[in-house]
Amino acid sequence: MQLTQKNINNSNLLLKVNNLSVFFNTPEGNIQVVKDANFSLNKGECLGVVGESGSGKTQTFFSITGLLSSNGYCKGSAIFKGFDLITSSEEEKRRYLGKSIGFIFQDPMTSLTPHMKIGKQLSEIAIFHEKLSSKLAMERSLEVLDIVKMPKSRDLINSYPHELSGGMKQRIMIAISLMCRPELIIADEPTTALDVTTQSEILSIFNDLKSNMNIGIILISHNIGVIAETSDNVAVMKNGLIVENGSTFNVLTNPKDEYTKHLLSCIPPWLEK
Ligand SMILES: Nc1ncnc2c1ncn2[C@@H]1O[C@H](COP(=O)(O)OP(=O)(O)OP(=O)(O)O)[C@@H](O)[C@H]1O
Ligand SMILES: [Mg+2]
Known part of the structure; x- marks a missing residue:
């Protein structure tokens, strides 16, 4: 109760998820893959969500953003700026999704359209959502390429993926997720396929987005080392349950749950600071 009151008074609160559960109807029966998840995110902060494959990380955020498969459904609430993303109509959701909330999908290699130049892929988003002219949309594309530190962005807009x-x-x-000036970005395993140096560069972009642009970030990863570099708070998931949730410092230095302890024991000693 005290926690709820605190969050109501917190003007920095961006997202508050209450008792979120996700279910799928399958030929074998109804299965629950997310069980009563509770967490919140402030503006300009990063929540890391960590857990093994199949623990429910992606489906938690698919349910909030209306991306569940047709055999899935969810219960609970996800209040984004005072607006419940779970119970609202499709039309209301469209006002936020893809604009105020950007989603970076698990596999970037398949998320880009192969036959379309990068500049066009970026600018089409602003033309569609913001009704910008082609010229202004291209200018915005160059701006966001600068933010993600893409060298020679003028050459890049003419490249193919x-x-x-x-x-x-x-x-x-x-950059695509930034086109409509989002307040929340959900990044699903954004560094998994990358080498360690590139991984670090990408994480530093997320750090810049929260510090310089006050964007709230949800960073999903199976790698607790990645979470440690970027996240203010961390939620640890196992079998659809959030088994531990708290400040990254507390969870990493004084883990309470056996599974969190196990995850931490998997970090090689030479990566520990
Ligand atoms: N359409 C579906 N029908 C039935 N079960 C599904 C469906 N989509 C996902 N699931 C199940 O939901 C569970 C949670 O999946 P989810 O994609 O959230 O895992 P994850 O934690 O993101 O794993 P990974 O790290 O591999 O991406 C898994 O057991 C998965 O098989
Ligand atoms: Mg996933």
């Missing part, structure tokens, strides 16, 4: 490295594609995915 297959001409880019994995790290560059991931920067483009972040």
Whole structure:
């Protein structure tokens, strides 16, 4: 009760998720893959969501953003700026999704359209959502490419996705999510396929987005080391349950749950600070 009151009075609160559960109807029966999840995110902060494969990380955020498969449904609430993303109509949701909330999908390699130049992929978003002219949309594309530190962005807008490295594609995915000036970005395993140096560069972009632009970030990863570099708070998921949730410092230095302890024991000693 005290916690709820605190959050109501917190003007920095961006997202508050209460008792979120996700279910799928399958030929074998009804299964629950997310169980009563509770967490919140402030503006300009990063919540890291960590857990093993199949623990429910992606479906938690698919349910909030209306992306569940047709055999899935959810219960609970996800209040974004005072507006419940779970119970609202499709039309109301469209006002937020893709604009105020950007989603970076788990596989950047398949999220880009192969036959379309990067500049066009970026600018089409602003033309569609913000009704910008082609010229202004292209200017905005160059702006966001600067934010994600893409060198020679004027050459890049004429490139096709297959001409880019994995790290560059991931920067483009972040740039796409920035086109409509989002307040929340959900990034699902944004560094998984990248080498350690590129991974670090991408994480530093997320750090800049929260510090310089006050964007709230949800960073999903199976790698607790990645979470440690960027997140203010962390939620640890196992079998659809959030088994531990708290400040990254507390969870990492004084883990309470056995599964969190196990995850931490998997970090090689030379990566520990
Ligand atoms: N359409 C569906 N029908 C039935 N079960 C599904 C469906 N989509 C996902 N699931 C199940 O939901 C559970 C949670 O999946 P989810 O994608 O959230 O895992 P995850 O934690 O993101 O894993 P990963 O790290 O591999 O991406 C898994 O057991 C998955 O098989
Ligand atoms: Mg996933």
